[in-house]
Amino acid sequence: MRSRRDFLKVAGCLTTGTLLSHRFAWAQSGKLKVGLMLPYTGTYAALGNAITSGFKLAVAERSGRLGGRELEYFTVDDESDPSKAPENTNRLVQRDKVDVLIGTVHSGVALGMVKIARETGTLLLIPNAGAAAATGELCSPNIFRTSFSNWQTGYPMGKVVADRGLKNVVAITWKYAAGEESIGGFSEGLTKGGGKVVKELWVPFPQVEFQALLTQIASLKPDAVYTFFAGAGAVKFVKDYAAAGLKGKIPLFGSGFLTDGVLEAQGEAAQGLETTLHYGDGLDTPRNKAFRQAYSKANKGEPDVYAVQGYDTGLLLAAGLEAVRGDASKKNDLIAALEKARIDSPRGAWTLSKAHNPIQDIYLRKVVGTQNKVIGVAHKALEDPARGCNMKKT
Numbered sequence: 132m133r134s135r136r137d138f139l140k141v142a143g144c145l146t147t148g149t150l151l152s153h154r155f156a157w158a159q160s161g162k163l164k165v166g167l168m169l170p171y172t173g174t175y176a177a178l179g180n181a182i183t184s185g186f187k188l189a190v191a192e193r194s195g196r197l198g199g200r201e202l203e204y205f206t207v208d209d210e211s212d213p214s215k216a217p218e219n220t221n222r223l224v225q226r227d228k229v230d231v232l233i234g235t236v237h238s239g240v241a242l243g244m245v246k247i248a249r250e251t252g253t254l255l256l257i258p259n260a261g262a263a264a265a266t267g268e269l270c271s272p273n274i275f276r277t278s279f280s281n282w283q284t285g286y287p288m289g290k291v292v293a294d295r296g297l298k299n300v301v302a303i304t305w306k307y308a309a310g311e312e313s314i315g316g317f318s319e320g321l322t323k324g325g326g327k328v329v330k331e332l333w334v335p336f337p338q339v340e341f342q343a344l345l346t347q348i349a350s351l352k353p354d355a356v357y358t359f360f361a362g363a364g365a366v367k368f369v370k371d372y373a374a375a376g377l378k379g380k381i382p383l384f385g386s387g388f389l390t391d392g393v394l395e396a397q398g399e400a401a402q403g404l405e406t407t408l409h410y411g412d413g414l415d416t417p418r419n420k421a422f423r424q425a426y427s428k429a430n431k432g433e434p435d436v437y438a439v440q441g442y443d444t445g446l447l448l449a450a451g452l453e454a455v456r457g458d459a460s461k462k463n464d465l466i467a468a469l470e471k472a473r474i475d476s477p478r479g480a481w482t483l484s485k486a487h488n489p490i491q492d493i494y495l496r497k498v499v500g501t502q503n504k505v506i507g508v509a510h511k512a513l514e515d516p517a518r519g520c521n522m523k524k525t
């Protein structure tokens with residue numbers, strides 16, 4: 132027979148157990164704090180908005196919950212200004228105490244976020260910025276990229292251009308990591324094919340005064356021009372290139388950011404432009420069509436590559452949180468789940484490399500009307516070389 136003491140012991144355990152399970156339930160059902168640090172003003176404002184809309188669509192498709200948790204958003208406009216990155220990131224990490232940091236578009240700002248993510252161990256998902264170091268020399272178990280590396284979108288175009296017998300190429304871009312690395316990748320592909328970047332022309336970010344440099348291109352008479360510009364800068368460059376009388380005379384190529392999300396604004400000046408990217412709005416797959424339909428229903432405009440990257444960030448986070456049933460404090464299990472996720476993306480399925488960058492097909496696209504039509508695969512399952520990445524084990 133049980134004594135009264137035994138009974139009290141059992142009752143005590145039950146109470147403690149109940150308390151524990153209540154706390155456990157609370158930890159899982161409280162809202163997950165998501166920090167969105169993106170550009171909502173300036174040259175890249177449209178990109179930041181598209182990423183946000185894409186991410187929120189993925190969440191809405193899961194009835195507003197990832198791994199059973201509702202989300203609470205903390206939003207910062209990073210203005211694509213690297214000098215403000217430490218303060219903006221710290222606001223989300225130290226003040227708001229977000230569980231996950233999502234950002235950003237601009238490579239220089241992203242590197243500021245990477246630094247703080249490494250110092251604090253905060254989970255960082257990069258939905259655009261292609262800076263090599265994020266999944267290269269600064270790679271880290273808690274840092275993941277759902278978009279591309281700048282090298283990845285330039286390298287395949289180098290081969291395409293060389294294969295067409297266009298060997299002497301002038302490159303023109305913004306002077307910061309994205310432009311430098313995009314041209315670096317392109318140059319590597321071009322050189323392999325027997326061509327050469329004969330001149331590099333630089334514009335400070337986010338300036339859009341191209342006239343003098345376009346005059347220089349006209350007098351250099353290269354076989355082709357390669358460029359990285361994006362957002363509002365891409366609109367202006369493509370229009371100025373045509374207005375300078377270069378379109379149709381010297382073929383213009385670029386990473387696909389040149390024509391993504393901007394075709395309405397570029398109009399006639401963009402027709403026929405060929406670019407390489409990990410997405411094409413004309414991708415003829417049921418997955419892409421379903422996504423495009425859902426996105427246009429939930430938002431005003433049509434989706435672009437940035438919307439896809441935001442959406443895929445939602446898919447990746449969902450995969451991770453489902454594996455730990457919403458308990459983001461289970462860091463190692465969460466990271467392990469993110470690492471092995473296979474993302475069924477509108478761009479085509481992708482997985483992550485050991486350095487946490489997507490291994491993905493890079494398409495060759497051509498502008499037809501207001502569409503980036505996919506006309507081929509420039510490089511199948513391309514993996515970034517991840518130079519300098521020495522991933523620590525968690």
Ligand code: PHB
Nearest residue numbers: 237238260261309361388
């Ligand atoms: C970047 O800064 O890494 C960047 C920005 C805009 C793009 C692509 C890359 O469209």
